[in-house]
Amino acid sequence: LTQAPSRTAARRLARLGTETAFEVSDAAAAWARTGQRVFPMHLGDVRWPTDPLIVDATARAIANGHTGYCPPPGIEELRTAIATDVGRKRGVPYSAANVSVQPGGKPVIGKFLSSVLNDGDEVLCPRPGYPIYESQVNYLGGIVRPYRYAPADGGFVLDLDSLRAAITPHTRVLILNDCHNPTGACCSPASLDEIASLAIKHDLWVLSDEAYGEMRFDGSFDSIVSRTGMAQRTTILYTFSKRFAMTGWRLGAAIGPPEIIRSINSLNINAESCTTHFVQRAMAECLGRELSEPTRLLRELDRRRHSLVAALNEIPDIHVQLPPATFYLFVDFSRVLSRLKCRTTDEFMRIALRETGVSFCTASHFAQTHNDDGAFVRFAYGVLQEDELAAAVDSLRRLTG
């Protein structure tokens, strides 16, 4: 079954990017199948039990027959619950009309951009950054204008100068990922103020990817949507995946101005009819409740963050600070690479998997093929336990020390 019609594939596919982290997953899985021990630190997943209240509510929703279609924008009860929860924390009076339920946070990227972008429109994208932003901008005929996250004081900071410099009269959209993947950086309140005034001055739509907004260890919760005039031009990418350890449940939402939400609802009708009905029922019931697992998870991730940073700093030439958010560490290995005579971080990644079983992504998986700042590697610590993380770093130290 390999022969297809003589015609070639659609030209649009040549513009479609991917998330190469999945290829790292495949390589790690292949290595594990040969009987080798693998330490998976590559994927933005959380291995953690879903809260028993959510599991019970799901079983009840199935038993009560919530197994048929529901409205494409999502059930009213969940949209209201999300509007209340998200609005309260951000000081914005959202209602159900501002919410479109999605099978995860990721669908918001393509559906939002499909709603606002025309050919040749420019989109400000973070580098390093989640690669699906640039993939979808290119796929939809837009032009990527990257701005920079720069090393500063042992951590990272959104480089406002590079953001200002990237704006042109054709700029239409800003993609912001505060509590940033892969660096774990958070903008200061003053930076968010400044970014908001740039968005207003240049009349930009904003996609605020807040996937990690609640995975914050230091400082307090903040969102650009809380600034005056921003709720009208911002669509939030909201997801249950990280905060509730529900990556495989596929539940998220777009939250934004009614015009954008109506467009996204039309795209829902065309794309998947609705998001899994009984999962919506369960979360409508549980979102306002006091759940124990999300709190336990955040405490556990904080412990891992501290021990992993301490362990990595024992590798010669590695200096990494505690990032304030996410479950990622973005670490400069340039001196280690020189010592090992590796030319690229991807070569180092392959050697590390083969020699130590430690699997991770590099800057190249975050839209950054070349970086004068260093040779960066991203460690994700949502999957491994503390003792496994210690064993992984121990192996790396022996390889690179």
Add this chain to the structure above:
Amino acid sequence: LTQAPSRTAARRLARLGTETAFEVSDAAAAWARTGQRVFPMHLGDVRWPTDPLIVDATARAIANGHTGYCPPPGIEELRTAIATDVGRKRGVPYSAANVSVQPGGKPVIGKFLSSVLNDGDEVLCPRPGYPIYESQVNYLGGIVRPYRYAPADGGFVLDLDSLRAAITPHTRVLILNDCHNPTGACCSPASLDEIASLAIKHDLWVLSDEAYGEMRFDGSFDSIVSRTGMAQRTTILYTFSKRFAMTGWRLGAAIGPPEIIRSINSLNINAESCTTHFVQRAMAECLGRELSEPTRLLRELDRRRHSLVAALNEIPDIHVQLPPATFYLFVDFSRVLSRLKCRTTDEFMRIALRETGVSFCTASHFAQTHNDDGAFVRFAYGVLQEDELAAAVDSLRRLTG
């Protein structure tokens, strides 16, 4: 929260269609909220308990921690199970590489067309037909070339002459929906042979929407993919929704040549990462098993089919035959409309809801705004019980008799 940036929406949205059946749902729900009894016969849903083996397997999959991400093409076990089940019934040696798991059957339409269609390519679409075909063709810059389902011997038949006449040198894709929504018609084996030879002669890609392939009461299962040379150019839209009464679970698949499946997998990575993990685990376990509910469901639908056809034929001027498949009846109400002085089926639809509570779609919801053949209405009988169906037709008879 109503003011948005001064710029207008993306132009592509003007080309996006919709499934107006959801508007009929909204109207029915609004009417029900005023305290009126509503007989929902508009949506292609099945109100039926999901098989307890599937429910148990789902609970077990959640308890076993299958709540994280899985590979974007779907888990290997489910892809293999689908390949085996679908391949065996069609005589095609499918393997996991031919299967991309989806959150329902509907996503296959847009993802398949995105994989093969360039601007100006023509696509053969059935009329009447599922409206998302034409919506997605237009959205993606293609051109709809409709072919016809025609009344014949009290039922409907795919009009091969109209299909032949619609083919031009620019035709690239044929969308076939054997076991057809909304008419319930099935092609004869000879017709499928003829359609296959047209597809080969004109080197077309084929989307075979087999959502209702197993909701067949008369005749035996058949698929265009079983014809020589067709598996290489055909992508099957497969879904668990109808056969297993799992519309709200959102599980389906694209099954086709590896080139197409690879493209669709890339679109999965960009769109939603993966389909709900534990639902995949549950169905991987259950697909090969002897389940009692799908058999019970089909028997029940057959009973409803017979009693609904008999009841409708007691309305003066209504003559409807038993269609061989689906859970739809597509019925000509033109004489009734004249009697009631309704100008359009949509006017009749609104009057029927108000006067009888019976809610249904019309030909206009299936891409057919005008039809010389008659004034057609679609009754869906997946939701109401036999006694409710009898009460609904009784009300209609009193209104129209």
